Amino acid sequence: LLQESGPGLVKSSETLSLICSVSGASINRNTYYWAWLRQSPERGLEWLGSIYYGGSTYYNPSLKSRLTVSVDTSRNEFSVRLRSVTAADSAVYYCARNAGVLTGYQRRFDYWGQGKLVTVLS
Amino acid sequence: QSVLTQPPSASGTPGQRVSISCSGSLSNVGSNTVSWYQHVPGAAPKLLIYGNDQRPSGVPDRFSGSKSDTSASLAISGLQSADEADYYCAAWDDSLGGAWLFGGGTKLTVL
Numbered sequence: 001l002l003q004e005s006g007p008g009l010v011k012s013s014e015t016l017s018l019i020c021s022v023s024g025a026s027i028n029r030n031t032y033y034w035a036w037l038r039q040s041p042e043r044g045l046e047w048l049g050s051i052y053y054g055g056s057t058y059y060n061p062s063l064k065s066r067l068t069v070s071v072d073t074s075r076n077e078f079s080v081r082l083r084s085v086t087a088a089d090s091a092v093y094y095c096a097r098n099a100g101v102l103t104g105y106q107r108r109f110d111y112w113g114q115g116k117l118v119t120v121l122s
Numbered sequence: 123q124s125v126l127t128q129p130p131s132a133s134g135t136p137g138q139r140v141s142i143s144c145s146g147s148l149s150n151v152g153s154n155t156v157s158w159y160q161h162v163p164g165a166a167p168k169l170l171i172y173g174n175d176q177r178p179s180g181v182p183d184r185f186s187g188s189k190s191d192t193s194a195s196l197a198i199s200g201l202q203s204a205d206e207a208d209y210y211c212a213a214w215d216d217s218l219g220g221a222w223l224f225g226g227g228t229k230l231t232v233l
Contacts, residue, residue, distance in 0.1 A: 099172075
């Protein structure tokens with residue numbers, strides 16, 4: 001259903017960019033948000049941000065200044081850009097479907113991609 | 123932002139019942155519903171429980187969730203070797219502008 005793609009190596013101070021391709025479901029469906037998360041041994045699982053097909057976003061306040069999540073409904077995909085990366089941004093990055101956001105009730109991530117390992121080179 | 127607190131490990135023998143706890147605060151577990159995820163390294167994380175105690179279609183009823191005040195629990199009955207995985211709780215946190223919080227994860231070993 002969801003598949004992450006993009007460079008596995010990024011140089012320190014540069015921008016990390018990943019794409020999530022969604023298959024078997026339309027990203028245009030007006031029920032879900034679409035999310036980026038990451039996991040590292042040091043920081044555990046961390047939510048980055050979520051986007052609605054219309055472009056509305058909500059971000060983790062701790063990353064908001066460096067983060068952009070965007071959506072391309074014509075390609076049925078959404079993407080993440082994280083600027084000025086450091087070694088602390090090395091992680092497995094996941095995309096996921098974020099349900100329950102519009103109602104604010106029973107929020108959850110109900111489908112996830114397999115993850116993309118991104119290493120920041122110092 | 124602090125994470126939700128889970129025990130780092132849990133174990134049981136086949137057929138046993140195990141429980142994993144998740145402790146938070148009023149701004150997260152105390153005010154919002156909890157979800158639980160199963161993660162086998164190398165695979166996509168899987169939603170097990172949402173809305174504190176709801177199972178998605180396809181999740182066996184051996185898995186159950188509960189919540190009381192600022193703590194939640196995941197119980198697995200009839201433990202199977204296939205249940206060996208990492209388990210994470212999550213909840214929305216209303217403080218500091220709002221954000222999703224996750225537990226540190228519990229590694230379940232089936233002996």
